[in-house]
Amino acid sequence: MTHDHDLVLRPTEAQREAALNPPPGRTGGDLVVETLAGLGATTVFGLPGQHALAVYDALRRSDLRYVGLRVENNAGFAADAYGRITGEAAPLLLSTGPGALTSLAALQEAAAASAPVLAISSQVPVRGLGGGRHGYLHELPDQAASFRGVVKSVHTVRTASQIPSAIAAAWQSALTAPHGPVWVEVPQDVLAAKTSIPVVTGVDATPEELVPRPELTAVAAELLARAERPAIVAGGGVVRADAAKKLRQLAERLDAPVVTTFGGKGAFPWTHPLSLQSWLEDRHTTDFLEDADVLLVVGSGLGELSSNYHTFRPRGRVVQIEADPGKLEANHPALGIHADARLALQALLETVPERSDPTAPERVRAVLERVRERIAGQDRTLEQEVLGAVRRALPARSPSFWDMTVLAYWAWSAFDAKAPNTMHSAQGAGGLGYAFPAALGAAVADPTRPALAVSGDGGALYSVAELATARQHDLDVTWLIVDDGGYGILREYLTDAYGATPGDPVTELTRPDFVALAESFGVPGVRTTPGTLEADLTAALASPGPSVVVLPAVLRMFAPTHTG
Template identity: 70%
Template sequence: MSHDHDDRPRLTAAQAEAALNPPPGRVGGDLVTETLQGLGATTVFGAVGRAAPGLPGALRRSASLSYVELGTESHAATAADAYGRITGEVAVLLLSAGPGALAALPALQEAAAASAPVLAVCAQVPAAGLGGGRHGYPGELRDQQASFRDVVKSVHPVRTASQIPSAIAAAWESALTAPHGPVWVEIPEDVLRAGTVLPPVSALDATPRELYPRPELTLVAAELLARAERPAIIAGGGTVRADASGKLRRLAERIAAPVATTYGGKGAFPWEHPLSLRSWPGDRHTTALLEDADVLLVIGSGLGALSSGGHTFAPRGRIVQIEADAGKLESNHPALGIHSDAREALDDLLDTVEDREDASAADRVRTVLEAAARDRAGDLAPEPRVLAAVREALPDASPSFWDLTALTTWAWSAFDARRPNTMHSAQGAGGPGYALPAATGAAFADPTAPVLAVTGQDGAVRSAAELATARRYGLPVTWLIVEDTGRAGGGEPACPDLAALTGAFGVPAVRSTPDSLAADLAGALGGPGPSVVVLGAEPRRPAPEAG
């Protein structure tokens, strides 16, 4: 059998010369940086002063890798998560062994929940000391990989220098194969430090595998949707990650189906579109319409707890579920499960489904939205006013990152993201302090565009150190801190003066009110470098839905 080798990577003359005469002074860490360069990485995240042995020098010798240092491993991992979400590219994270690695675990859990492509390269104790945890090396764990196997998508252990390029390339491919996710490469410290005579790493092939739907399932789904009397669509985060919002809109219009988005799917469908049910769950009228659909198309969502009102959602019709994560297919509801990337599945559906006419669909949507508005008419909570000010000030294309606070629970339902992939919140691990390091990471994706972080006072105290990062790199990050004035007293520790705290980092801060918030935020977002707006407010959670 003959083989076509034309598509194999070829060496340039300079690469051939370097292969035959490797530059002196290289170590295992250089194989890491050379592999990352060959795969197309440009930005690498880590903690200040905590790069794994062998890597600081390799990074300095790298011609194209920028090393970004944050205050802690946890914040570095959160920044990498955000960078991966915004760019859709692999975000590289460097970690030291033991405690440094474990500190990043919650952030990697968040990245896994959001299907963010993060490649963590972690040091391990010297190869001779692996196994048993009895050698007394600093940071030694008996089985470091075991701490991460249930969180990351795949684990790629390295034991010799020659294994480094292949392991990183395999991890890179895994991170970008749908569903995207964080991956783990582990390299012993002595392998990273030791000199190497291996040739410099040249081009590598780590092309992710495409995930296409099975044609017979597409045919059945198209038939169900075309012949449905009351079809409806729920679009989740997988729709956003697959860059499939345009195809979603075309399909919804073709079959005249109302569309609701989950919290992770915000921005996937135009807020003001006649078929838009906006964000769901959280409204009993929207829930009733979706439960009453005779065919419900669920795209890029497993309908987990946050996307189903705590698993109270009870659809009565036939469900068609498109999901790249096979483990989420029919995990909560029986369905025609289509294992596919959302973009590919919608593309095939658009080629297959027949047009469906339904002049009443937009009327049903309008009725639902009007009923929901009447339910909220007497609510005097301050959150909608705050969200309106944020929406007025924030440019449509600017990403925002939200800690899990009372204001965020309102934003999940009531904030118009306007564009896909612009609103992100902590939904996987959910710890306070997510927003500022995430916004910092996103700012490295495009240092010319403003980014917003929204935090309560608990998250502000936990993440304030990253103001130093934003200032050091001159990042256009605006941090909105919403004070909970009801927390002081009653045995609770008093909150520090947050405006004074941010000023200690040399970052300008302004105290705002709901009346001046839109103008204050617009001024901060429009200025150079980092800025802080502190809003004295007392958010409270929405009242439970009646009925």
């Protein structure tokens, strides 16, 4: 009897010939590069280091595109965005010790946002593994331990023959729901040593499907069918699973209002009659969700930001679909369905009957009107005008990347993302410096659309070195820097909570002339005003290559409402 797997395991004549006659001079670094190419990678991000040079030597002999950044953390942010845009695992090449550790904040963001990043780090020679006492340059007592609490899986290689299997296992882990970053480390001597191992030509790393249990979706379908006031919270899991169309189908079948979390921006059409948009820091939205007799939460753990700072208290039944088992019922009791959002929504679509609620659109309009009235009473016209100018200037399908800055906080609630997987921010882990290097990664992933990065002056100072990267690779990214003289959002928090006064040295910053700085890298820069922002930003986005637009302005947050 012939089984399918017999056919899969039998090498082709070309594979057999390549295996029996490997080219001379190959090293463990070649095995790394060949495995990545065999898995389908076309681009790698990173930063070279002494221990990792064998990989970079092998890259010179390959067809893989290498995009080198200036700081490892920024390389991680670029890989994160590349993974989000393409849905592929983004290889990130790092060196040992300090180089590896510098990427930790970026990998934390990738983990929080479920971005598939395949980090491959060098290590000290094999005899130094697990010791921390041999005196090797960059040596850590246990390098892998520094990453184990951040990434999905850790893979340590000790021999050249383990390289293809370790990278394939990590690739599969990164792309199995929930997507996320993974870590592979290979000792320097293993990377540098000559090898007679056959050329890597066939690598199977198909992600496992996370299928919902049918008895759970049957119960969920029954609850939704009988609900009088169903509502839906759509999180980032909907975007990562490419499930926005299925979400819309289900919402329309149920006549269920939908609110998207900050990580789920674009998962549901902003102007749809059932769209509650993203006003999660508003008590009117919170009250509406609490009043639902059945609340379907898809791809969200209802964490701090998604639950209006943990003030949300549902009174009805909660059905939670979540690929990360650690987030299931972590904050609220629920019918927990451990599954990929796309597969679970499909199961519900196959079983939930149509229900009609002609009052739903009017109830949604009433909530949004109350939100608008509340914001209108806070004298935040400038902020809304600036955000509106950004939206009008940015092409509908162009991706935007937002740092932790006042304008981004506005955008979480008030920005129409236009489409799924087009608006990305650092709110998963909340680190500074995300926007610009992430936008560079997006421009590498899709050079057909200009990308926008939005930073404050404080966050921009984390990333200015990458102006060199943008120029070197001629990446089509426009960087909007809102210069308010310091850490604007922290200034507000410090003033409100601790009574700090204007000019407090903790949050005030000496800044460079960002326009002159950009131009010193050969990147065009322009200083704008709120009145000219739309025109200047439109022109910058329409011009190929990198550009910088600086807006000197002090923006203020709207006052959120956490309690009724």
